[in-house]
Amino acid sequence: MKRSIKDLASVEGKRIFLRADFNLPMDRFGRITDTTRVTSELPTIRYLVERGAKVIICSHLGRPKGFDFRLSMWPIALILMRYFPGKVQFAHKVIGQEVKDRIANMSNGSILLLENVRFYKEEEENDPGFAKELASLADIYVNDAFGVAHRKHASTYGVARLLPNAIGFLMENEIQTITEAIQNPKKPFVAIFGGAKVQDKIKAILNIAKSADVILVGGAMAYSFLIARGETVGRSMANTESVAYAEQVMAELKEMGKRLVLPVDHVAYTFGDRKEKTFVTEILSGEMVGADIGPKTIKLFEDEIKNARQVIWNGPLGKYEDEKFQKGTFEIAKEIAHSQAYSIVGGGDSVSAVKQAKCMRMINHISTGGGATLKLLGGENLPGIDVIQEKYL
Ligand code: 3PG
Numbered sequence: 001m002k003r004s005i006k007d008l009a010s011v012e013g014k015r016i017f018l019r020a021d022f023n024l025p026m027d028r029f030g031r032i033t034d035t036t037r038v039t040s041e042l043p044t045i046r047y048l049v050e051r052g053a054k055v056i057i058c059s060h061l062g063r064p065k066g067f068d069f070r071l072s073m074w075p076i077a078l079i080l081m082r083y084f085p086g087k088v089q090f091a092h093k094v095i096g097q098e099v100k101d102r103i104a105n106m107s108n109g110s111i112l113l114l115e116n117v118r119f120y121k122e123e124e125e126n127d128p129g130f131a132k133e134l135a136s137l138a139d140i141y142v143n144d145a146f147g148v149a150h151r152k153h154a155s156t157y158g159v160a161r162l163l164p165n166a167i168g169f170l171m172e173n174e175i176q177t178i179t180e181a182i183q184n185p186k187k188p189f190v191a192i193f194g195g196a197k198v199q200d201k202i203k204a205i206l207n208i209a210k211s212a213d214v215i216l217v218g219g220a221m222a223y224s225f226l227i228a229r230g231e232t233v234g235r236s237m238a239n240t241e242s243v244a245y246a247e248q249v250m251a252e253l254k255e256m257g258k259r260l261v262l263p264v265d266h267v268a269y270t271f272g273d274r275k276e277k278t279f280v281t282e283i284l285s286g287e288m289v290g291a292d293i294g295p296k297t298i299k300l301f302e303d304e305i306k307n308a309r310q311v312i313w314n315g316p317l318g319k320y321e322d323e324k325f326q327k328g329t330f331e332i333a334k335e336i337a338h339s340q341a342y343s344i345v346g347g348g349d350s351v352s353a354v355k356q357a358k359c360m361r362m363i364n365h366i367s368t369g370g371g372a373t374l375k376l377l378g379g380e381n382l383p384g385i386d387v388i389q390e391k392y393l
Contacts, residue, residue: 001391002175003166005047005142012052013108017138018044018168019155019384021147021368022059022076025348030070034355037147038079040368044144044168045111049084052108056138058094058155060118060148067119077113087111094120095133103137117155124153131158144168146175147369149384156384165388170368175385177344177365178376185211186309186342192301192332194219195315195349196237198245203378206252208312214259216301218293218317218328222263223284225250229262234288236268261304265294267318267325278324292318293328301332308341314374316349320356330357337362346373 005011020041024032048055057080062071077090087110091099094114102112117123122130131154135141141163143149148156149171167175191212193201198221209215217225223236224246253260268288269278280294293301305311313336320329330353336343337359345354346367354360367373375382 002172002385002388003391004172005044005166005168007391008140008164008166010051011048011140014053014140015103015106015138016048016053016055016140016142017134017159017163018048018055018057018142019145019148019159020044020057020059021145022057022073023061023147024076025352026062032075032079034352035079036366037368038076040170041144041168042083044142044170045080045084047169048142049087049109049111054103054106054108055111056103056106056114057111058114058117058134059145060123060155061116062118064116064118066121071116071118073113073116080111080113084111088113091115095130095137099137117153123155124151126152126154126158128158130154131162134159135162138163141165142168143384143388144170145384146171146367147372149369149382150372150375150380152383157387160384160387167385167388171385173365174367174369174373175376178346178367178373181310181312181342181344181365182208182211182377182379188213188308189310189312190214190216190304190308190341192216192218192305192311192313192317192336193315194221194313194317194329195347196220198224198242198249201315201374202245202249203380204314204374205249207379208377209253209256209258212258212312214261214304215253216261216304218263218297218301218332219315220290221246221315222293223290225260225262226284232283232285233290234268234284234286236266236284236288236290261300263290263293263297264300265296266290267292267294267327269324291322292320292325298328298331302335305332305335305339305341308339310343311336311339311341312344312346312377313350314345314347314377316353320349320353326353326356329353333357334359346370346377
């Protein structure tokens with residue numbers, strides 16, 4: 001068990017360096033499209049503010065190469081101001097005298113949001129000098145940036161080694177919920193995987209398979225599994241490498257005696273006379289491109305979910321961003337939401353699908369992480385968590 005902010009002695013008057021994940025999705029005009037990652041962070045910020053801490057919040061936004069005004073944290077400062085009127089300031093830098101002066105003038109229970117930490121190349125290099133600069137800003141380090149806990153960066157790892165540290169509520173909840181679901185699952189436990197790349201999910205599938213009763217696979221990666229099983233997939237997305245990964249997963253699942261359920265029909269399209277033709281088929285061949293699971297597969301998956309007491313879902317089951325191919329993903333999202341099973345949904349795309357299907361509130365745990373969630377599901381070590389001291393030291 002990692003030390004949490006509740007385990008910290010008084011934080012009144014203390015400068016807390018809070019690493020949050022405010023990497024919010026944006027549309028092509030640079031407008032923020034979803035603020036869940038800010039609202040999920042509010043309990044930790046409130047806890048610290050109410051106890052009189054000086055809360056210095058640091059986050060990245062996007063993957064900038066140097067300073068890029070389109071990825072400034074300023075719009076996020078405006079969002080925070082709505083929740084904490086009169087308490088939020090913004091620093092145009094992350095380190096340096098200007099930031100130090102602002103911190104020196106902070107009153108207890110106030111918030112300072114720093115600029116995008118990835119404007120500094122030293123961040124991703126986990127540069128020791130940069131980490132030291134960050135550490136010089138605060139008395140205590142709190143990591144609540146679950147979404148970026150798999151990165152060994154200066155603000156997620158380097159600085160944590162230089163200060164007394166703890167995790168925040170969001171991080172604590174993610175670790176406890178996901179670990180508990182894998183180590184002590186409610187049975188029958190159904191795991192559903194989708195998305196494009198088998199290789200990104202191998203560890204998660206095999207780790208979950210240790211405790212799951214059945215693994216359902218849809219989305220683009222299902223085509224690699226179908227090829228590995230000797231079926232044709234037409235021109236659907238798959239390559240030699242992904243098929244080899246699928247073969248490996250199938251062999252290991254077989255050895256573990258675990259059931260793997262693959263799609264039995266598909267919504268596919270072809271291009272004829274420059275026109276796209278969409279249809280349902282059980283066999284993908286020739287020029288056909290699979291883009292969603294078909295009605296029989298939806299029913300098959302729904303029956304498994306109805307029977308489950310726990311469901312973990314990661315990755316969309318088709319090209320859900322195109323309305324012709326969103327039925328499979330949305331129907332499964334709704335089935336999970338309405339089922340009796342304890343449900344966990346992780347990964348940016350599946351979470352966004354759940355949101356579009358309007359069933360967010362009926363899912364028990366929506367993970368804020370993408371890569372980090374997959375690594376935790378895969379039983380892998382996350383540097384941003386490992387670096388935090390244990391509760392009882
Ligand atoms: C995410 O959105 O998954 C996290 O914020 C991590 O972002 P990154 O993949 O750019 O490190």
